[in-house]
Amino acid sequence: MIQMIRDTQQTNTSLHYDAHPARDELVPSRYALKVGEIEVLVVSDGVLTLPGAMLAHNAEPAVRAAWLEENFLPPDAFDWALNAVVVKSGGRTILVDAGMGEEFPLPRAGQLPHRLEAAGIDLSTVTDVVLTHMHMDHIGGLLIDCVKEVLRPDLRIHVAAAEVEFWKAPDFSRVSMPEGFPDALRQSAKRFLKEYRSKFRTFEDECEVAPGVKVCRTGGHTPGHSVVRVASGGERLTFAGDLVFTVGFEHPEWHNGFEHDPEEAARARVRLLRELAANRELLVATHMPFPSVGHVAVDGDAFRFVPAFWDY
Numbered sequence: 001m002i003q004m005i006r007d008t009q010q011t012n013t014s015l016h017y018d019a020h021p022a023r024d025e026l027v028p029s030r031y032a033l034k035v036g037e038i039e040v041l042v043v044s045d046g047v048l049t050l051p052g053a054m055l056a057h058n059a060e061p062a063v064r065a066a067w068l069e070e071n072f073l074p075p076d077a078f079d080w081a082l083n084a085v086v087v088k089s090g091g092r093t094i095l096v097d098a099g100m101g102e103e104f105p106l107p108r109a110g111q112l113p114h115r116l117e118a119a120g121i122d123l124s125t126v127t128d129v130v131l132t133h134m135h136m137d138h139i140g141g142l143l144i145d146c147v148k149e150v151l152r153p154d155l156r157i158h159v160a161a162a163e164v165e166f167w168k169a170p171d172f173s174r175v176s177m178p179e180g181f182p183d184a185l186r187q188s189a190k191r192f193l194k195e196y197r198s199k200f201r202t203f204e205d206e207c208e209v210a211p212g213v214k215v216c217r218t219g220g221h222t223p224g225h226s227v228v229r230v231a232s233g234g235e236r237l238t239f240a241g242d243l244v245f246t247v248g249f250e251h252p253e254w255h256n257g258f259e260h261d262p263e264e265a266a267r268a269r270v271r272l273l274r275e276l277a278a279n280r281e282l283l284v285a286t287h288m289p290f291p292s293v294g295h296v297a298v299d300g301d302a303f304r305f306v307p308a309f310w311d312y
């Protein structure tokens with residue numbers, strides 16, 4: 001199945017970037033903003049194409065197909081954006097999630113290392129990594145040899161204790177993924193634990209990584225899934241990881257195929273979206289179209305995403 005997805009990506013890719021792409025990409029892959037005094041940079045790791053059904057495996061196929069049609073999207077494949085974030089505060093440089101990497105090479109994903117470099121972020125200056133969770137599209141970038149080589153020996157990796165515990169014997173009974181994915185996810189998490197366990201700084205519910213930068217456990221998607229909350233000078237931004245997807249505003253109750261506890265994920269999603277709508281803070285999420293910066297509005301029983309105007 002993974003091979004099939006690779007083939008799909010090959011055929012979908014009209015502008016194919018090689019392993020060593022040019023630095024002058026014509027489509028922007030980074031977007032910088034300030035939250036009070038804190039610098040936030042959204043960097044794209046690329047795009048991952050997956051079957052449309054994974055957006056909502058509990059929805060009626062006709063309802064799901066109608067949503068895709070209304071959004072001018074193909075019926076059977078959906079491009080998942082892969083956004084990571086770099087946050088600078090109090091002299092610390094924090095990388096939030098690390099993209100897909102190259103363990104399972106996909107032509108349009110795994111671009112974070114060269115895009116960080118193009119954005120002027122030297123990986124050797126990264127003091128902290130925050131992992132929203134340990135799925136391979138969030139940890140894979142740190143498993144690339146040339147990335148591992150340049151990381152600081154005193155790098156701190158912040159991850160929820162519940163996440164580390166979960167991956168010792170992960171439960172895949174409630175997910176809905178293409179064949180081959182559970183094994184690939186198990187394999188990369190296992191390898192990550194082996195290679196990086198000594199750098200982990202685990203937390204139960206939340207921890208402050210730097211002034212105004214907190215990581216808070218939500219659970220749901222995975223038991224240790226966490227979001228990053230940035231606050232400075234009266235301004236706020238939340239990086240929601242995999243708690244919110246493009247479909248999750250109109251249909252927060254739709255179960256995403258990667259959710260290990262879909263009901264709990266939906267509850268946590270609604271809680272977060274209500275809070276963000278009430279306090280009017282900015283949202284960024286891993287799999288929403290780049291740069292995914294915007295606000296959340298309440299819309300009847302559900303929500304609406306309001307993209308931020310780009311500031312040039």
Ligand SMILES: [Zn+2]
Pocket residue numbers: 135137138242286287
């Ligand atoms: Zn993900």
